[in-house]
Amino acid sequence: MLKETTQKPTYATATGPIGFTLKSDLLFHVAMQQSTSALTSLVCALKGIDPAQVKSIHVENPIDISIAQKETIMDIKLTLNNNEIINIELQLYFDKYWKNRSILYLCRTFDCLKENDDYSILKPTTHICITDKDLLEGNTHFYSKYYMMEETTHQIYSKNFSIGVLQLQYRNKATKNDKLSNLLFWADLISAETWEEFKALADGNPAIEEVGNLMLQMNVDDEKREALEAQRKYREQFNSQYTAGYTDCEDKLNPIISDLSDEVARLRKLLEDNGINP
Numbered sequence: 001m002l003k004e005t006t007q008k009p010t011y012a013t014a015t016g017p018i019g020f021t022l023k024s025d026l027l028f029h030v031a032m033q034q035s036t037s038a039l040t041s042l043v044c045a046l047k048g049i050d051p052a053q054v055k056s057i058h059v060e061n062p063i064d065i066s067i068a069q070k071e072t073i074m075d076i077k078l079t080l081n082n083n084e085i086i087n088i089e090l091q092l093y094f095d096k097y098w099k100n101r102s103i104l105y106l107c108r109t110f111d112c113l114k115e116n117d118d119y120s121i122l123k124p125t126t127h128i129c130i131t132d133k134d135l136l137e138g139n140t141h142f143y144s145k146y147y148m149m150e151e152t153t154h155q156i157y158s159k160n161f162s163i164g165v166l167q168l169q170y171r172n173k174a175t176k177n178d179k180l181s182n183l184l185f186w187a188d189l190i191s192a193e194t195w196e197e198f199k200a201l202a203d204g205n206p207a208i209e210e211v212g213n214l215m216l217q218m219n220v221d222d223e224k225r226e227a228l229e230a231q232r233k234y235r236e237q238f239n240s241q242y243t244a245g246y247t248d249c250e251d252k253l254n255p256i257i258s259d260l261s262d263e264v265a266r267l268r269k270l271l272e273d274n275g276i277n278p
Contacts, residue, residue: 009220011202011212014195019219022190022211023132025074025090026065026231031214032076032088033059037207043080045182046088046128046164055081065218065227074231077109084124085109091131093235098135102127102163110161124160130190132168142166142173143183 022028032039036057044051060077075089087109091098106127113122129135136144144165148157166183168191174184185201189208192198198215202208218224271277 011216014216017194020228023092024228026228027218028090029063029074029076030065031211033062035210038211041207042186045186048181065224087127089129091129094133126162128164130166140170142170
C-alpha cells in the first residue's frame with residue numbers, strides 16, 4: 001500500500017506487507033546485481049571483512065528480469081577482488097539432498113580450469129547458502145562455515161574450498177561478531193516482511209535505501225511483478241511435486257521395508273534358536 005503523493009513513489013512512502021521481499025530469489029538477484037554498494041555490504045558481512053578490503057566486486061551471471069526463464073539459475077556468482085569466487089544462493093524450500101547439491105555446486109564453481117591451464121590460477125571458492133529451513137540436521141547455529149579437515153587433529157586441509165550456511169530462523173543465536181559484522185542486520189533485512197520493518201533497518205543507509213527503491217519498483221511495475229509471480233509459482237509447484245514424489249515413495253516402500261524387517265527378525269531368531277550367533 002502506498003501513501004498518496006505527487007512525487008515519484010519511493011520505498012519510504014510504502015506501508016504494509018511487502019509483496020515480494022528479498023526472500024524472492026529473482027528479486028534478490030536483480031537487487032544485488034544493480035546495487036554494488038549493497039552487494040559489497042552483504043559479502044563483507046558474510047566474510048567478516050572490512051569494506052575497505054573490497055577493491056572490486058563483479059557479478060558473473062547477471063539476470064535480465066524481462067527475459068528470465070522459470071528454470072534460470074538464481075544463485076549469484078561473483079568475483080571478489082578478481083581473485084576469489086563466491087556463489088550465493090537462497091534456499092527457502094526444503095531439499096532432502098541439498099548437502100549433495102551444495103557440494104556439487106561448489107566443485108563446479110571451483111573448477112574453472114580449461115585444458116592445459118595451470119593449477120595456480122584456481123581461485124579460492126565459497127558457496128554460501130541463505131536459508132530459513134533446517135537443511136543441516138542438528139545444527140542450530142546462526143552462521144556455519146564448513147571446510148575439509150583432518151579427522152583427528154581437525155587441521156583444515158584448505159580454506160580455498162568452503163561452504164557457508166546462514167540460517168535465518170536462528171537469528172536469536174547470532175553472536176557478538178555476527179552483530180558487529182552486520183550479518184544479523186542482513187538476516188533481519190532479508191527476513192523483513194513489511195515496509196515498516198524494512199524502513200527501520202534501512203534508515204540512513206544509502207545502499208539499503210537503494211535496495212528499497214529497487215524492491216518497490218519491482219513490486220509495482222506490472223511486467224516485473226508478473227515475472228516475480230511466475231518465478232514464485234514455479235518454485236512452489238516444483239517444491240510441491242518434489243514433496244509429493246518423496247511422500248509417494250515413502251508410502252510405497254515403507255510397507256516393503258517393514259515386511260523385510262520382520263523377515264530379518266524371524267531369520268535372526270531362527271539362527272539363535274539353533275545356537276548360531278548372527
